[in-house]
Amino acid sequence: MNQDNQLGRRRLFAAAAAFPASAVFARHGQAQGAPTIRIGVLTDMSGAYRDTGGPTSLACAQQALEDFRPAERGLNVEILSADHQQKADVGAAIARRWFDLDQVDVIVEVNNSAVALAVASVAQEKNRIHLNTGAVSSDLTGRGCNPNLLHWTSDSWMCANAVAPHVVKSGGKDWYFIAPDYAFGHSLQRDTARMVEQAGGQVLGRTFYPFPSTTDFSSYLLQAVRSGAKVLGFANGAGDLQNSLKQAHEFGIRQRGLRLTSLVTFITDIHSVGLEITQDLLLTESFYWDLNDRTRAFTRRLLPKTPRNYPNQEHAATYSGVLHYLKAVAEIGAPAAKASGRDTIAAMRRLPTDDDCFGPGRLREDGRKIHPTHLFTVKKPGESKGAWDYYIPVGSIAAEQAFRPISEGGCPLMAR
Template structure:
């Protein structure tokens, strides 16, 4: 009797565990995407909440639910602080199960994250930072630089200014990795074209709001062009103050990195006539307009710029690679997932077609625009006139010149 009771209890215990085993086996592996950007500082409008909206739009357009995929998007504010960003990323990877890191403006932050992502073997898709070092000497097999970089900006905007007669420059530069790299890349181009750099003023970043003393130095230099090696709110403030000083009457202003969100903040009365480079414009064609129409209800005060579009495009391509590999396999190995992404052609509504080079550089087409005069604008955010187009394989630094250590000789 005792034996049969024990047998019954054992059988009941085994039976009780079976549903748990089946449940565990039935659970789908979850992909987790972490959008890490500036949500409270000078780059809030260039990335911020609209980057998160565009990331989630990629999930919707890909149809993760109908494909049976479980994908979650989380976000955090790195406050443009490398140490804070690294701390958030480690927590995301170690505790929260994040598989892919996305956006990450501010080049000092972006560069600081390369080692931790590689250590944890995750995927890192950067749309927001600019430094060309990210696919140069500090490249990584876990990393793709999606949307633009300092070399592309220097070649497009800087090159156009030099061709138009702007052969002497003075720089106003944000004193961190991005500003220094943008100044360096543009200076190389200027000198190679027979021009000269007469000086530069580097200001503390973040936290500088009064650029008057730096603008006085620029005016006194006698240079034909003021090169702004900054971005976001700093670009907006420096252009506003340059106009207030009347500096735009004696020098051309080269906004080396400027987004449509910055033009909107300035207004066409101030911004008209500026040349700038983006790899995405919402009104470029039917596909970009359709994408923007899908996004605007969720971001009604902020039209998407190239950073936002890059978050969408990178996420969509990542999801395609994960579906192709199988989610479980993609989660195991960040390098393998990035390699699969490199092997697949990129195609979406924001950038059309592009390809990802061995060093992690996504070769998107770049567009040089001129900001319209108020009378030329026919509606909300109708701000750009197309001046020139540069194919992706010509827009970026040649592979051999980057000295990326993961490229085999």
């Protein structure tokens, strides 16, 4: 080994040692002599996105193993977990350690777009898989796409496409945005602004705030009021969104003539903030626990593991993505799956997707998973039957119309 390679390995080991150690969360299967498939759940266990991903996403990965029953198919499977701390360098270092030292085959979740783009780059280098079920930036299947990356649930284009035209057509033509200053916020604001303008509206202003250090949104809210806009679009999520909604309520933003619109909203956000503040809010999710018999059945199986946190679309995506990955591994065999992430993705594309969370769907050539999405409004306190009974269905968008056309994404793979 030459000196440069030795130095590179020492740096990798030093970086990996500096971050919290991953933990083996679950093991399934006892097939003698069969290689072990390892799934790494890389998520936010302690920060702003803990409830939208975190332990509940980990539980959903475990639920996928239990429902798939790998031991009956001669497979050995382990789930590992780690916290990316909302830092791209931490996420990339964990990915390298997992791929190089722990023989992890696929990394799922990663609910931070900057971290997801970094992990996807490592997965491409190592020919493993980043199955993204948490980050929202549409760049993951656009300019940032690669042959080892899959994007499973909502993205910024889908959210903008579902919400913005509906708001503009109902009279909300003048917009102001508040967004975090990193990949997720920029792509969500950009995609929504384009949808607003295409629908006949206009953007009067925008503010990008420091992430994840911002907790006081008062100055940004006052800037939105002074702009003269009629719609205030929150292009943020989780803890930031929750603080934004609470402070907007305290400042009486609605009473000042602004319509509040949240572009990436999960039921966990509604539960945290409460119906008094969030009532009548328009939002989109691809999954709602009470949508149909299949979503209710999935939720019943999961709740013993997460009794205080009902699943949202990010949690459901982790279940769905892990389940479909395991189906592909069973088809091509564990040795082939461990040998090549790209071959495993090819098998995942050949198989139609179908599960209790999203129903039938498919994987596109750019890595985008296709399924319907849904518009909801939040119930008034008197309309809810109890905790987690929060949504009124407004409509659905068919799978092929819900996501950005593959020809418009700019994915380099499509130019080959």
